[in-house]
Amino acid sequence: MTLPKFSLLANKLAQIRAKQLALNFKEDQLKPLILSDSKINQLVPNFFTNQNNFELYELKDEYKTIPNSQNFNSTSNTFTQLKIPIGQNQKLRTQFTKLQTKYARIGRLLEVLDLQVGFVGYKHSYADFSNRLITIATLGVYDFLFYKQEFDYNKDIIMNSYVSYVGKSSIEINSDLFQDNQLAATVSFVMVSRNAEKYDQSQPVPQLLDEQHPDIKESCFIRKQLGILNQQRRIQESKLQQEPPNQNESRYLHDMMKKRDDSLFISQTKLDKNIMMHTQDRNLHGKAFGGHIMKEIIELGWLVGYKHALGNDVYIIHIFDVTFLAPVAIGSIINQSGKICYVEDDIMIIQVQVDVHNYKDSKVTILKTSEVYLAMKSSIPIKQVQPQTYEEAMLFLHGKRMMEKLKYD
Numbered sequence: 001m002t003l004p005k006f007s008l009l010a011n012k013l014a015q016i017r018a019k020q021l022a023l024n025f026k027e028d029q030l031k032p033l034i035l036s037d038s039k040i041n042q043l044v045p046n047f048f049t050n051q052n053n054f055e056l057y058e059l060k061d062e063y064k065t066i067p068n069s070q071n072f073n074s075t076s077n078t079f080t081q082l083k084i085p086i087g088q089n090q091k092l093r094t095q096f097t098k099l100q101t102k103y104a105r106i107g108r109l110l111e112v113l114d115l116q117v118g119f120v121g122y123k124h125s126y127a128d129f130s131n132r133l134i135t136i137a138t139l140g141v142y143d144f145l146f147y148k149q150e151f152d153y154n155k156d157i158i159m160n161s162y163v164s165y166v167g168k169s170s171i172e173i174n175s176d177l178f179q180d181n182q183l184a185a186t187v188s189f190v191m192v193s194r195n196a197e198k199y200d201q202s203q204p205v206p207q208l209l210d211e212q213h214p215d216i217k218e219s220c221f222i223r224k225q226l227g228i229l230n231q232q233r234r235i236q237e238s239k240l241q242q243e244p245p246n247q248n249e250s251r252y253l254h255d256m257m258k259k260r261d262d263s264l265f266i267s268q269t270k271l272d273k274n275i276m277m278h279t280q281d282r283n284l285h286g287k288a289f290g291g292h293i294m295k296e297i298i299e300l301g302w303l304v305g306y307k308h309a310l311g312n313d314v315y316i317i318h319i320f321d322v323t324f325l326a327p328v329a330i331g332s333i334i335n336q337s338g339k340i341c342y343v344e345d346d347i348m349i350i351q352v353q354v355d356v357h358n359y360k361d362s363k364v365t366i367l368k369t370s371e372v373y374l375a376m377k378s379s380i381p382i383k384q385v386q387p388q389t390y391e392e393a394m395l396f397l398h399g400k401r402m403m404e405k406l407k408y409d
Contacts, residue, residue, distance in 0.1 A: 022176040022183050030057040055083035065212045070126050073206040075220045078124045079162040082116050087156040097153040104151035107298035114291030116161045117173040121191040124163050134203045135194045138290045144187040144319035165227020169193045169202035172227045263384040266392045269340040271304050277332045288328035301352045304338040305376040313379040320373040333357040342399025343384045349399035350374045
């Protein structure tokens with residue numbers, strides 16, 4: 001079985017096929033992930049300190065492809081299902097419910113997902129926390145695609161996370177989210193492996209075995225091929241983002257800058273938020289937990305859209321790629337700046353940039369650490385935005401390109 005070389009069409013077809021083959025298993029194929037198991041009794045508490053409120057499952061042994069060497073691992077051997085029982089657990093439901101709605105908070109879901117995929121990454125790498133040689137960190141989050149408008153606040157959410165592709169020192173982990181036994185969203189995380197003592201040095205990870213069990217063999221093969229295509233797509237999109245405006249885009253920007261109507265300037269939609277990274281926000285490496293930062297980013301982005309829609313209903317339809325450029329130290333202040341960069345009909349593209357402010361010896365250093373773009377849909381028509389400066393014009397153009405990508409997807 002082979003897939004064609006990279007192209008937009010090939011990637012799109014692979015995405016559709018992957019959606020059809022999302023990994024989901026029947027209850028009789030799973031078993032509880034036992035915390036007392038000697039292989040993982042150190043691993044789970046590091047990620048799920050609140051694990052009594054979650055339910056964790058793994059595949060039964062008869063469905064796993066078991067490696068005979070730690071130079072290899074398999075999707076089935078590290079598959080992890082996490083159940084958020086908000087249907088029965090009132091305390092959890094309160095934590096996950098969006099204000100004045102009957103829907104779940106997407107930022108909170110991303111925070112839990114980051115925990116889960118980190119767990120899967122360490123499990124894939126045979127982590128030993130008594131003598132840890134590697135550090136697994138989130139490099140980026142890619143294409144959070146929603147297949148339903150919102151997650152209901154009072155129905156359990158199932159998250160299936162599994163390794164879909166492995167490079168020399170990187171691991172792509174795919175997560176499929178289900179509610180009411182229907183696929184509700186998919187997202188890919190790219191994790192990188194680093195030397196635990198020398199963070200700038202990459203550390204090899206176990207390579208991915210082909211699955212043997214017929215129930216998941218084809219699904220895992222498609223996911224693996226999709227991982228290869230995704231690597232090539234991200235390189236192409238990165239190059240596109242750096243391209244200057246073409247002739248049509250330059251004319252469009254020129255006309256937009258001259259236009260005078262009831263549009264808002266991009267700067268008028270801006271919201272800022274400053275947060276100190278406290279000890280309780282740290283991950284197991286002593287840095288700020290990426291899932292916590294992502295939650296704050298997504299919720300600020302939602303607030304920007306909610307404000308622009310004058311308090312009317314808005315919901316996220318797509319989260320574009322999130323890349324972490326540098327780790328954030330505990331004690332740092334992070335500044336999040338969100339703004340609307342493009343609007344078309346009832347859909348807006350929102351950018352949130354995160355800068356880290358470190359203070360030492362009465363001096364401050366500022367470093368950009370992350371950036372994300374969200375697509376949000378409003379329940380009412382909303383005003384267009386327009387740029388005033390060259391920097392805003394480039395942001396506006398980037399938002400327009402994001403909108404074109406969204407239409408294609």
